[in-house]
Amino acid sequence: MPDSGDVESVKASSLGDSQVRVYAVQPRENADPDEIVDGFLEAMTSDDLGFATARKYLTKQAARDWKPEASITVLATAPDREQAVAVDDPESRGRSFPIKGRTVAKVNEYHAYEPARAEFQDEIHVVQQPSEDGKGKEWRIDHLPSGLVLSEADFQRNYRSVNKYYFASGEDWVVADPVYIRQRQDPITRMDPVTQTVKALLEGPTLWLQEAAVSRFPSGTELKKGVTSLAPDDQSTLKVPLNAKADRVGPEVCRRMAAQLLFTLGDLTSVRVEQVELQRSDGTSLCVLGKRQARDEFAPVRASERAENPFFVDEHGKLMTLLVGGRTAEEPQPAPGPFGKGLLPLRSVAVDRDESRAAGVAKEGRELRVTSILSDEELAPAVVTSTAARPEDRLSAPSWDGRGDLWVADRNPVRPRLWMVPDGDGQRVEVSTPWLADGIRVESLRVSADGVRIALLLKRQDGRTTLNIGRVMREGSGAQQTVSVEDLKAVAPSMETVTAVSWAGPSRLVVVGKEAGGVQQVRYIQTDGATSASSLLPGLNGVTAVAAPDDDRSPLVADSGNDGIVRLVPGANWQRLGKVLGSSPVYPG
Incomplete structure (x- = not known):
């Protein structure tokens, strides 16, 4: 380590590490506009519940309006503000900071990933507002890009791909529908990865697949209110409590609902689920289905004991x-x-x-x-x-x-x-x-x-x-x-x-x-x-x-x-x- 010389800022590496966690740091007292912008961009990459710390960099109105769950813009590298010049804004006595980058993809509110090769350009605008103690003024952000803006490395560190499964229209086998969920607890819903995955499945197929695939869950089916954590028991059975929309489904429909869950949860290597039990809103059992039964009955390619040969x-x-x-x-x-x-x-x-x-x-x-x-x-x-x-x-x-x-x-x-x-x-x-x-x-x-x-x-x-x-x-x-x-x-x-x-x-x-x-x-x-x-x-x-x-x-x-x-x-x-x-x-x- 050098023990002398100037401190220089450098860009973060583009290589992500899923084991690294970023903890957001709240704005320093009397922080200048540059610090506010940089601190907010960093706070967006954290797992902070509700993005509460990131919101502290915003004005009260901007904090209420910002919806980080609405979309994710994925850039090749961290948003580039290094070359930006703060522009005086006499009208509001604020400053505008252009934010640039190269877009890799967009992730919409339904968690669907869409590649996009284009130049990204937006701005963050900061103004002065009264401090919390009322004795002075603090710089805060009143305009910012919609949703989250993350580097590809931060996106891969915070999110992972899973396949939701639905039934091919007119057929009795499933089709995969990939989406992205948080690697750990979701900051907005506070759900763990298993619960996030189940919630995403219940929301139905992504827009592109909707016309060719159907869900066997009745329209409006959701997890029972207040469920934020799901884990299999010591028999590797996952019990999934649903709301009243699913209370009256028949046994055959319920089996297909359970099959969708089993195929979907099969992509989560962090959890082992051998069977699923769906529960009514009053906690009684709707049906139980095992992983082998689901594969034998509803897989598009039937499992074989022998390996394939070309x-x-x-x-x-x-x-x-x-x-x-x-x-x-x-x-x-x-x-x-x-x-x-x-x-x-x-x-x-x-x-x-x-x-x-x-x-x-x-x-x-x-x-x-x-x-x-x-x-x-x-x-x-x-x-x-x-x-x-x-x-x-x-x-x-x-x-x-x-x-x-x-x-x-x-x-x-x-x-x-x-x-x-x-x-x-x-x-x-x-x-x-x-x-x-x-x-x-x-x-x-x-x-x-x-x-x-x-x-x-x-x-x-x-x-x-x-x-x-x-x-x-x-x-x-x-x-x-x-x-x-x-x-x-x-x-x-x-x-x-x-x-x-x-x-x-x-x-x-x-x-x-x-x-x-x-x-x-x-x-x-x-x-x-x-x-x-x-x-x-x-x-x-x-x-x-x-x-x-x-x-x-x-x-x-x-x-x-x-x-x-x-x-x-x-x-x-x-x-x-x-x-x-x-x-x-x-x-x-």
Whole structure:
């Protein structure tokens, strides 16, 4: 430590530590305007109940009007006031301090995270008001940005992502809806993380998901008044007291309500909940449901005792399966059925969630065919064909959703279209895609297991390939149904181009891409666009395709060009699998 020299102010590091806690300090007597502004910005990052200390930097009216729970603006670094110059304001004898930064995201009052790449500019205005003892005047803030303004490091230290779960519209399985809650006690509601999570679930789906997912909790259902702490008992049972809105629900509806809670609480590693008991407003039991029952009945992908194994297309166009769960990968084996025998050389492939059928695009990209991978059978006629002149303008790699429906894009520039094949062998349905115009091209697609969301790599006219998530809307059934993909949202706006994407669980993607001027990177990204420093995976060059399992028991698999098929086991670096050459690595889905 230096024992002499001047004191210099420095910017806080952008690296957050979830174990660090910031305690707000109230304003010093006779503090100058600079101290008031800096003290308030620091106090916003604390866990102070009600943000009581932060409010002491405000005038009485501003303290009453400020609603920190209304929104959060997340900046790349702490709000920049260093270069600001206090501007005299003769009208109110106050001073204005411009606040600047680079916006990373916004979090709304419903806890939904939305990436945003824009310059942030606002101001904090201070005025003099009588001091509490009435003997003098103190500088206080009378105008400030709405909600909270936090650096990305402070946001990640104070908040964490959890998945709320709702039922896919018209279906009996759940879909994830990520939101952010406080890491510790919420300063406004005084609720612990478990109670915050339950409260967020009861508020219903976020705006983007509302039209495609429903809650089984009756409208107006809330926690019983005064509940701020929930904890499982010594039997790992969580008892959740509800208000009178839920008093008269039937047993089947109650089971689904309990299932939503069990899936949602499964994301909280700090608490172990094996079963949930819902209680009426008078404390009597509505129903009890266990975690295993919820998974067996309502998960979009049924739990299996065995780890998933990936498939890929070898250099001869045959469908191969690869056992990669152990320390050393075994030699790939041809998949049973026509594709494994090479009766139709393949360009790309997808395997359904039951691992009973495969959909393959022929080598020239013109035909999409479906066949068994359990036994030999004759190849059926193509379910989708493309008439594009060039192979690269024909069919994309296909994808299966959890309903058993098959998806593929025809990239014919004359008439680009998105197709859905009900049950993989029904009459194809053209998907409504009003956004598929103005030179936009679907490079690849991946549908979520729940069938509600679709990840799309879209090539723009400027040559950039961006990652977007669309909401899948359906009406009717079979060939008579209407299907559309709506309300696309950018998931990785900081990436200049995205090369490959794969679902990696209910609300997470593995993405291969690069930022402007950067090198190719592989990382996890939440479906709401949120990332963290820990989501970056070991680097790998030349990746053209990536595949992730539904859980963490199997490794990531990628096509790395000259190195062939490689895998990434947690805690290790990418490993080359001997002489395994091929392309289009996929897990079921």
